[in-house]
Amino acid sequence: MADRVLDVAGVSKRFGALEVLSDISFQVEKGETVCVLGPSGSGKSTLLRCINWLERPDAGQIYLNGAQIGVNGAGLVMSDRELSRIRTRIGMVFQHFALWPHLTVLQNLMEAPVQVQKRPKAEVRDEALALLAKVGLSDKRDAFPAKLSGGQKQRVGIARALAMRPDLLLFDEPTSALDPELVGEVLVVMRELAHEGMTMVVVTHEMGFARDAATRILFLDRGRVLETAMPERFFSSPETERARQFIQRYAGHAANGGR
Amino acid sequence: MIHDFGIVWSERDLLLTGLGNTTILSVLSAVAALLIGFVLTPAWMSKQRWLAGTVRGFVDGMRCVPFLLFAYIVYYGLPSLGIRLDNWTSGLVALTIYNAAYMAEILRGAWTAQPREPIEAGVAFGFSNIALFRRIVLPPLLLAAGPVIGNQMIQIIKDSAFLTIIALPELTHAASSIQSRHYVPFAAFITAVFLYWGLCLVIEAGVSSIDRLAAARR
Amino acid sequence: MSAGDVLAILRGAVVTVTLSLTGILIGLPIGLGLAVLRWADVPVVARIVAVYVSILRATPLVTLLLLLFFALPNIGIAIGPISAAILALVMNTAAFNCEVWRASLMNFPKDQYEAAQSVGMSAGLRFRRIVLPQIARTSLPGLVNEMSLLIKVTPVLAVVGVVDITRAAVRIGAETYDPLPPFLVAVALYAPIVFALVALQRWIERRQLMAEAAA
Numbered sequence: 078m079a080d081r082v083l084d085v086a087g088v089s090k091r092f093g094a095l096e097v098l099s100d101i102s103f104q105v106e107k108g109e110t111v112c113v114l115g116p117s118g119s120g121k122s123t124l125l126r127c128i129n130w131l132e133r134p135d136a137g138q139i140y141l142n143g144a145q146i147g148v149n150g151a152g153l154v155m156s157d158r159e160l161s162r163i164r165t166r167i168g169m170v171f172q173h174f175a176l177w178p179h180l181t182v183l184q185n186l187m188e189a190p191v192q193v194q195k196r197p198k199a200e201v202r203d204e205a206l207a208l209l210a211k212v213g214l215s216d217k218r219d220a221f222p223a224k225l226s227g228g229q230k231q232r233v234g235i236a237r238a239l240a241m242r243p244d245l246l247l248f249d250e251p252t253s254a255l256d257p258e259l260v261g262e263v264l265v266v267m268r269e270l271a272h273e274g275m276t277m278v279v280v281t282h283e284m285g286f287a288r289d290a291a292t293r294i295l296f297l298d299r300g301r302v303l304e305t306a307m308p309e310r311f312f313s314s315p316e317t318e319r320a321r322q323f324i325q326r327y328a329g330h331a332a333n334g335g336r
Numbered sequence: 337m338i339h340d341f342g343i344v345w346s347e348r349d350l351l352l353t354g355l356g357n358t359t360i361l362s363v364l365s366a367v368a369a370l371l372i373g374f375v376l377t378p379a380w381m382s383k384q385r386w387l388a389g390t391v392r393g394f395v396d397g398m399r400c401v402p403f404l405l406f407a408y409i410v411y412y413g414l415p416s417l418g419i420r421l422d423n424w425t426s427g428l429v430a431l432t433i434y435n436a437a438y439m440a441e442i443l444r445g446a447w448t449a450q451p452r453e454p455i456e457a458g459v460a461f462g463f464s465n466i467a468l469f470r471r472i473v474l475p476p477l478l479l480a481a482g483p484v485i486g487n488q489m490i491q492i493i494k495d496s497a498f499l500t501i502i503a504l505p506e507l508t509h510a511a512s513s514i515q516s517r518h519y520v521p522f523a524a525f526i527t528a529v530f531l532y533w534g535l536c537l538v539i540e541a542g543v544s545s546i547d548r549l550a551a552a553r554r
Numbered sequence: 555m556s557a558g559d560v561l562a563i564l565r566g567a568v569v570t571v572t573l574s575l576t577g578i579l580i581g582l583p584i585g586l587g588l589a590v591l592r593w594a595d596v597p598v599v600a601r602i603v604a605v606y607v608s609i610l611r612a613t614p615l616v617t618l619l620l621l622l623f624f625a626l627p628n629i630g631i632a633i634g635p636i637s638a639a640i641l642a643l644v645m646n647t648a649a650f651n652c653e654v655w656r657a658s659l660m661n662f663p664k665d666q667y668e669a670a671q672s673v674g675m676s677a678g679l680r681f682r683r684i685v686l687p688q689i690a691r692t693s694l695p696g697l698v699n700e701m702s703l704l705i706k707v708t709p710v711l712a713v714v715g716v717v718d719i720t721r722a723a724v725r726i727g728a729e730t731y732d733p734l735p736p737f738l739v740a741v742a743l744y745a746p747i748v749f750a751l752v753a754l755q756r757w758i759e760r761r762q763l764m765a766e767a768a769a
Binding site: 396404413417490493494495497498500501512519522526528532535537 | 608612613614618620624625629705706710713724727741
């Protein structure tokens with residue numbers, strides 16, 4: 078229980094008349110890589126964004142390392158300040174990279190650790206440079222994001238999230254906006270992170286990655302968790318019809334083992 | 337305070353006349369400025385360097401001169417050259433010439449943003465000259481430029497207030513007159529402000545409908 | 555027209571430039587504040603700001619100035635011509651600036667803001683470090699445009715007796731019965747200032763367009 082990083086219980090969310098998430102519950106232990114799969118419109122991204130309260134759940138509770146997110150000790154909705162404090166423990170990688178264009182790559186990495194976590198600049202700088210080396214972009218440290226390719230931007234995005242030393246990393250379709258040739262370089266970084274024991278929740282369409290790197294698959298359909306299983310079991314013998322259809326449609330991708 | 341507004345209400349004829357004059361002045365000069373703009377813009381884009389240069393000089397010149405100063409020049413300065421205009425004519429002339437430059441700039445911007453193919457298609461289908469202009473060129477141009485022209489109209493209404501300095505009986509002049517005779521400055525001018533606001537909202541409503549027409553065709 | 559007359563107009567130019575700068579410098583941050591109030595959708599206040607901006611943008615500066623100059627003393631606030639002029643200029647330009655800033659804020663890419671939220675930046679940090687540097691850049695052409703417009707409405711100060719370029723020129727014209735020369739001198743003073751600002755705005759727009767194209 079001390080190793081449970083994320084606990085999602087009964088989360089629901091509606092946009093107007095549309096119920097996007099219905100009573101979602103799952104847990105993530107430390108070191109796990111959970112891949113959230115499902116057809117478009119199944120609510121995967123919304124679920125991810127509810128975890129760090131970028132979207133506010135209408136019902137349910139979310140706990141990070143045992144502490145509730147979004148509702149404070151007094152039972153009231155958390156203020157922006159309280160939420161900010163929790164968000165420093167959760168890293169997020171965005172589909173369209175969301176790098177800050179007026180800062181260089183290195184500055185993007187250093188900005189939050191220095192300004193938010195108030196860590197000493199020299200220490201942050203060393204760590205940022207190490208992270209850039211890890212994602213293979215040391216030579217781009219003084220470049221502005223506009224000059225980078227999509228794959229490079231996303232690797233910077235991952236490094237930026239890691240610079241905060243988070244307990245949990247959330248990936249919102251990290252390769253969906255990339256040209257096919259650039260997807261591989263990002264997946265390599267993600268695979269390595271999973272291998273090193275980073276706790277990750279990944280929303281993705283990359284079946285190959287899900288098959289190889291995930292410790293667990295969460296299959297979402299129309300706002301509900303239909304199945305949760307280890308990858309080999311999920312891909313070889315899915316329990317529900319919807320999952321079966323989904324895997325078949327992506328069979329081509331899965332058969333190629335992703336990229 | 338209520339008493340003050342009562343006084344303003346009793347002078348409503350004067351205010352309404354002022355409002356009417358503002359409206360007539362603004363509409364007349366806007367239309368005239370737009371028409372002149374339609375002549376200036378092609379001249380601006382002509383291959384004849386001297387013609388294009390002259391128009392460009394005129395447009396840049398009007399953009400650099402304050403309108404109030406220009407109105408003074410037309411009313412007080414022209415008589416030195418033998419041209420004596422009364423305050424109505426001066427006001428109308430100043431407002432028209434000044435805004436013709438802005439209309440030309442607006443039309444030129446809208447024109448360069450228009451796609452060429454539909455016009456080429458018009459020519460290919462046998463449209464020429466007047467018909468081409470009226471049926472193929474003009475409608476999309478006006479739809480695109482509508483909001484910007486609407487903004488310019490609001491600017492014209494506001495510029496018309498400057499003409500109070502040459503004793504033209506527009507809205508601000510009427511409010512001033514009521515103020516100086518009855519000592520009700522707040523009531524008089526606030527009423528004028530709300531009347532100007534009303535005019536502006538009417539124009540914005542007009543622009544919205546043009547925008548809706550344009551959006552349906554995008 | 556004598557040299558003394560030209561000097562008088564030049565002195566008027568000092569007044570024009572000083573009051574314009576004052577109006578611009580005060581109006582810029584107030585405009586930003588108004589825009590942020592609307593963007594953050596502060597209850598009640600945001601609506602009040604919207605109505606204020608709408609009215610101010612529809613009100614001729616002359617009318618506003620006369621209102622302030624005559625009405626404020628009437629309700630007990632003593633105000634001189636210069637203060638009334640500055641107040642009118644600031645109220646006017648702040649409303650227009652607000653719309654320029656607001657356009658930049660509304661076009662600000664949402665995902666960058668979310669990225670700032672996701673790393674735990676407080677609202678203040680988000681605005682100061684991420685939003686402001688960028689909207690300052692995108693708002694620049696519109697703000698410079700508004701500055702040139704402000705200079706072009708300063709002759710309105712003449713209406714309440716402030717001796718700016720225009721009033722100096724009018725006075726000399728009335729004294730010498732030869733109004734055209736001082737008016738032309740006045741034009742020669744206004745034109746370069748406005749032209750410089752317009753040229754600056756075009757240059758900024760061109761540079762930003764090139765920067766975007768290169769990216």
